[in-house]
Amino acid sequence: xxxxxxxxxxxxxxxAALVCGCGTIRPANQDLSRATVAHETSLPTVGALxxxxxxxxxHNGKFVFKATGIEPGILDGLQKITTTREKWSEAFxxxxxxxxxxxxxxxxxxxxxxxxxRDGLIFEPEFPLEPGLRYRAVCVPSRLSALADExxxxxxxxxxxxxxxxxxxxxxxxxxxxxxxxxxxxPETSLLPENxxxxxxxxxxxxxxxxxxxxxxxxxASGREIDFPFLQLGEELWNPDGTRFTLFFDPGRxxxxxxxxxxxxxxxxxxxxxxxxxxxxWRDATGSPLRRTYRKExxxxxxxxxxxxASSWSVQTPFAGTQGSLIVDFPEPLDHALLQRLLTVKDPxxxxxxxxxxxxxxxxxxxxxxxxxxxxxTHQLVAQTVLEDLAGNSLGRPFEVDxxxxxxxxxxxxxxxxxxxxxxxxxxxx
Amino acid sequence: xxxxxxxxxxxxLTLALCNISVQAASLAAxxxxxxxxxxxxxxxTFGPEGILFVGDTADxxxxxxxxxxxxxxxxxxxxxxxxxxxxxxxxxxTTPQQIMIxxxxxxxxxHKAYLxxxxxxxxxxxxxxxxxxxxxxxxxxxxxxxxxxxxALPDAPAATAAPAAGNRQQxxxxxxxxxxAYVGDRLLVAGLSNEEFSSSLxxxxxxxxxxxxxxxxxxxxxxxxxxxxxxxxxxFVPFDIADEKHLLAAYTCTPLVSFPISALKPGxxxxxxxxxxxxxxxQPLDMIAYRKDGKDFILLANNSRGVMKITTENIxxxxxxxxxxxxxxxxxxxxxxxxxxxxxxxLDQLDKDHALVIRSxxxxxxxxxxxxLP
Numbered sequence: 001x002x003x004x005x006x007x008x009x010x011x012x013x014x015x016a017a018l019v020c021g022c023g024t025i026r027p028a029n030q031d032l033s034r035a036t037v038a039h040e041t042s043l044p045t046v047g048a049l050x051x052x053x054x055x056x057x058x059h060n061g062k063f064v065f066k067a068t069g070i071e072p073g074i075l076d077g078l079q080k081i082t083t084t085r086e087k088w089s090e091a092f093x094x095x096x097x098x099x100x101x102x103x104x105x106x107x108x109x110x111x112x113x114x115x116x117x118r119d120g121l122i123f124e125p126e127f128p129l130e131p132g133l134r135y136r137a138v139c140v141p142s143r144l145s146a147l148a149d150e151x152x153x154x155x156x157x158x159x160x161x162x163x164x165x166x167x168x169x170x171x172x173x174x175x176x177x178x179x180x181x182x183x184x185x186x187p188e189t190s191l192l193p194e195n196x197x198x199x200x201x202x203x204x205x206x207x208x209x210x211x212x213x214x215x216x217x218x219x220x221a222s223g224r225e226i227d228f229p230f231l232q233l234g235e236e237l238w239n240p241d242g243t244r245f246t247l248f249f250d251p252g253r254x255x256x257x258x259x260x261x262x263x264x265x266x267x268x269x270x271x272x273x274x275x276x277x278x279x280x281x282w283r284d285a286t287g288s289p290l291r292r293t294y295r296k297e298x299x300x301x302x303x304x305x306x307x308x309x310a311s312s313w314s315v316q317t318p319f320a321g322t323q324g325s326l327i328v329d330f331p332e333p334l335d336h337a338l339l340q341r342l343l344t345v346k347d348p349x350x351x352x353x354x355x356x357x358x359x360x361x362x363x364x365x366x367x368x369x370x371x372x373x374x375x376x377x378t379h380q381l382v383a384q385t386v387l388e389d390l391a392g393n394s395l396g397r398p399f400e401v402d403x404x405x406x407x408x409x410x411x412x413x414x415x416x417x418x419x420x421x422x423x424x425x426x427x428x429x430x
Numbered sequence: 431x432x433x434x435x436x437x438x439x440x441x442x443l444t445l446a447l448c449n450i451s452v453q454a455a456s457l458a459a460x461x462x463x464x465x466x467x468x469x470x471x472x473x474x475t476f477g478p479e480g481i482l483f484v485g486d487t488a489d490x491x492x493x494x495x496x497x498x499x500x501x502x503x504x505x506x507x508x509x510x511x512x513x514x515x516x517x518x519x520x521x522x523x524t525t526p527q528q529i530m531i532x533x534x535x536x537x538x539x540x541h542k543a544y545l546x547x548x549x550x551x552x553x554x555x556x557x558x559x560x561x562x563x564x565x566x567x568x569x570x571x572x573x574x575x576x577x578x579x580x581x582a583l584p585d586a587p588a589a590t591a592a593p594a595a596g597n598r599q600q601x602x603x604x605x606x607x608x609x610x611a612y613v614g615d616r617l618l619v620a621g622l623s624n625e626e627f628s629s630s631l632x633x634x635x636x637x638x639x640x641x642x643x644x645x646x647x648x649x650x651x652x653x654x655x656x657x658x659x660x661x662x663x664x665x666f667v668p669f670d671i672a673d674e675k676h677l678l679a680a681y682t683c684t685p686l687v688s689f690p691i692s693a694l695k696p697g698x699x700x701x702x703x704x705x706x707x708x709x710x711x712x713q714p715l716d717m718i719a720y721r722k723d724g725k726d727f728i729l730l731a732n733n734s735r736g737v738m739k740i741t742t743e744n745i746x747x748x749x750x751x752x753x754x755x756x757x758x759x760x761x762x763x764x765x766x767x768x769x770x771x772x773x774x775x776x777l778d779q780l781d782k783d784h785a786l787v788i789r790s791x792x793x794x795x796x797x798x799x800x801x802x803l804p
Contacts, residue, residue, distance in 0.1 A: 094523070095520065096519070096520045096523060096524070096525075098525075101525045101526065102516050102519075102520060102526075107516065107517060107520035107521075108517055108520050108521045108568060109521070110520070110521065110522070110523040111521050111522065111523075111570050112523075125523050126522070126523070126570075127522055127523050127524065127549060127556065129523060130523060130524045130525060130528065133523075133524065133525060135523070197627055198627070206552050206553045207552070208551035208552055209551050209552070209555075210530050210548075210551050228734075231682055231713070232713055232733065233606070233608075233622070233664075233682070233713070234532065234715070235472065235487065235606040235607075235608065235622070237604075237606060237622070237624035238553075238604070238624065239602035239603075239604060239624065240488070240553070240602070240604060241553055242552055242553035244602055244624075246624040246625065248627065248682075250683070251627070251661060251682055251683040252682075252683035255661075255683060283551070284552075285551065285552025285553060285554070286552070335625070335626075337602060337603070337625045338625055338626060340602070341601060341603065386626050386628070388626055388627070392627045394626070399627075
């Protein structure tokens, strides 16, 4: 097993008297480290109880706290016992130690696992240490002796009147140089229906969650912030890798007839201009803010209560034997995220074709380029009916349902197919 | 958090609970796997025999965990843990800013509180379950040897089984689990997608048989004038109306809606009755049902309108709201806002007379506190 002893952080002064396991008094003030980066130090001499932060090869390179200089008899005893985490922590414990962060005097010990090695007692925190935070390691030799059932040592240590070894560590803060940016906000069009349902905000890097709604603002043409325009959910709607945030408008103010809209009106009003502001203070997953604030300016157009109809789409077909693109144009922008997964292409045998996908023209155009040349014959463009436009109307069904229609239809995954013919390439055409 | 079935009828509550315990005789034994690997911990609710259900959005699954916490103990009606978020952060070796308390559930047998916590804010954040006993002592629950079973939720229920066309980017769609409730022999799971705007409410028989056995229903809430809408459920609670089990559901667009659980059939559109309007600039957060002085009430925590105590006295007689309500407070079920219960973010019933809440005290501090039910 290899150990790398590591002291980290800015110089930290330990005010308390430090007592070694053998009873030797060390200087009251100990400068743990003058370096802000890791450096190796030699292992302590046997007999001097010292707590260090070490990087352990046995723990996948994780940092663990290690108390060395414990008398061999006590270590032998500790190796034989089985006890609870709570009992261990009475003898050797790590605490977060930052009065600027914690407003209470007493905080519980950091949780983790204890292990006895041939030359010391190891505490492995359950979670990685937090950059920028201070920790305090406390070891009580007499309690270690008691745990190890070493009455002679306990008596000797007690007679010396003081019994605590305390060492502080400061973990260097992460660099907070801003690197992440907002790459896109969909829809990209600058004219949105008055009953626009949502935005997708795409970031260049994984973002932090928990305070997202504090960082999005909607202002009108005069710069006045609109109150409560968005649906705020504790869960926050992220994609799995944390790079896309879904922001719904408050549906109570989008739908007709609901109390919020009746009382305070819709969020967007036809003919007015707005700016969506994504604050630079939004933190990425490493804690750094964005490089800059992002603004999306748009106008509200007429509300859209009509479901999109596949029959109104125009399709430009490629030629057989080529890898030309299939181009589908919609009369209105469709939902950017749903366009990525709800349209598929099938060959004349009904097999799904693999290919590369792009959306263009503010999501009014869908371009599909196959990985292999097109076959001759009738193909199908298949759309799932849950595909939505910007106002949440889906294929064949408006966002708001007229109550004079029945709503007891079976909920099935349904599709709409548009056949298109792939013809032979004419001579001379590319 | 929503594990108790309340009865608006007379004397049915005890009967209902007895019935559940008889059915549940071998439920904990069905949890055979060991060491659940949660990817996240969101909504919580208790079933019988101390079984804790955890909604894991990141894993698109529900976990049933054997707490083996079945020793009856009285509730501590004076329980208060000040700055619990700081204490949890300290135990997890981090700062309170890196901690989120996602839900709170009280084991109805031991009256221990269980908290679903996230440590970290990025996509690699880790889930933690924290227990609080009758004292104010916190205990991070190690899951290594905990018995469990898992029900996977279909990640994209609206999508075809075939993968999207070809060389696509990673599927970014995800269902967030917004609430859980255990009713009789099944778990009800409300979900919300990060793409299409629709409501899914799944009913999953327990013990979990095979994955994807849950059924889903698409829910409309009651008509306002001419139009009605699909909408995601934010929080719900089981409740008996005229001897029939119903769900009272608070929607993201704020109406409170009831519908009979028996109507939850596979793949159906389900229509509920709007029984109260909860006001604008407001999102519901959490809900419990309780009985006081022989009457049944709903307690609903909101993000900006405080905690509402909703009377259910005429819930089986009241007409659903079918027209726009200019003054929502006067139509449908009546409610009062409990002024003393400020800052409540999480809520569960502690015992018949008390609730356990997590409330914000300003300056980022959160307290866990037992409160007398109003």
